[in-house]
Amino acid sequence: MPDRALGNVMPVANFRFYAELNDFLAPERRFTEFAYGFLDVATVKDRIESFGVPHTEVDLILVNGQSVDFAYRVQDGDRISVYPVFEAFDIAELTRLRPEPLRDLRFVLDVHLGRLAAYLRMLGFDTLYQNRCADEFLAEVSRGERRILLTRDVGLLKRGSVTHGYYLRATEPRQQLTEVIRRFDLGRLAKPFSRCLRCNTLLAQAGKDEARHQLPAQVAVLHDEFLRCPYCGRAYWKGGHYRRMRQLIDASIQASVVAR
Numbered sequence: 668m669p670d671r672a673l674g675n676v677m678p679v680a681n682f683r684f685y686a687e688l689n690d691f692l693a694p695e696r697r698f699t700e701f702a703y704g705f706l707d708v709a710t711v712k713d714r715i716e717s718f719g720v721p722h723t724e725v726d727l728i729l730v731n732g733q734s735v736d737f738a739y740r741v742q743d744g745d746r747i748s749v750y751p752v753f754e755a756f757d758i759a760e761l762t763r764l765r766p767e768p769l770r771d772l773r774f775v776l777d778v779h780l781g782r783l784a785a786y787l788r789m790l791g792f793d794t795l796y797q798n799r800c801a802d803e804f805l806a807e808v809s810r811g812e813r814r815i816l817l818t819r820d821v822g823l824l825k826r827g828s829v830t831h832g833y834y835l836r837a838t839e840p841r842q843q844l845t846e847v848i849r850r851f852d853l854g855r856l857a858k859p860f861s862r863c864l865r866c867n868t869l870l871a872q873a874g875k876d877e878a879r880h881q882l883p884a885q886v887a888v889l890h891d892e893f894l895r896c897p898y899c900g901r902a903y904w905k906g907g908h909y910r911r912m913r914q915l916i917d918a919s920i921q922a923s924v925v926a927r
């Protein structure tokens with residue numbers, strides 16, 4: 668222990684962040700251990716967020732080799748290792764920082780992510796999206812319905828009420844889709860063309876007679892199989908649009924594997 672009697676020794680903790688958590692750090696702190704001097708008492712959660720890393724990205728914190736929870740108070744001399752959410756690693760014997768991993772992957776998307784929302788629905792994932800929505804509402808829906816909140820807003824993920832969130836690195840919707848497929852291993856869970864792109868409702872088989880009044884005449888002639896949204900009534904069939912979506916899905920899943 669430093670000699671407090673001297674009165675001029677600042678407590679210092681050493682931090683190291685792993686894997687994609689480094690995306691949030693200032694360049695000089697990435698992929699290296701760094702010392703941080705402090706005078707105030709703070710929880711490890713607050714300290715981590717002060718470096719720019721949202722707590723929703725963190726799944727495991729080791730202090731001097733022992734796992735701790737977010738409420739741990741940082742002490743002088745601590746060596747703190749901070750790890751991202753491991754969906755695939757077995758660390759059951761350590762203190763995970765969140766409830767059980769989500770089995771049913773469901774999403775709620777921040778505003779401005781409408782294209783990504785349509786893509787995720789196209790893959791069959793339950794995805795809530797509104798183009799106007801308050802941050803508090805998004806946080807509440809994420810917590811209450813156990814939905815993963817996808818956003819480009821780090822501040823939103825720092826809200827204490829958000830337990831399952833993910834910060835999208837990509838800005839272009841197709842790349843965002845690839846990123847989300849990779850991050851949550853969605854490739855094997857996808858059920859393409861099972862959900863309405865417009866309203867998120869599960870589609871039902873429909874006979875040609877039921878769908879006929881909504882179909883272009885040519886489509887009614889060429890196709891026999893239709894799906895229809897029981898909520899908003901939109902009809903779907905395997906035309907050119909379907910083939911383009913199929914290609915997009917296959918390409919995105921392929922890209923997510925290649926990018927690992």
Ligand SMILES: [Zn+2]
Pocket residue numbers: 863864865866867868896897898899900901
């Ligand atoms: Zn619909």
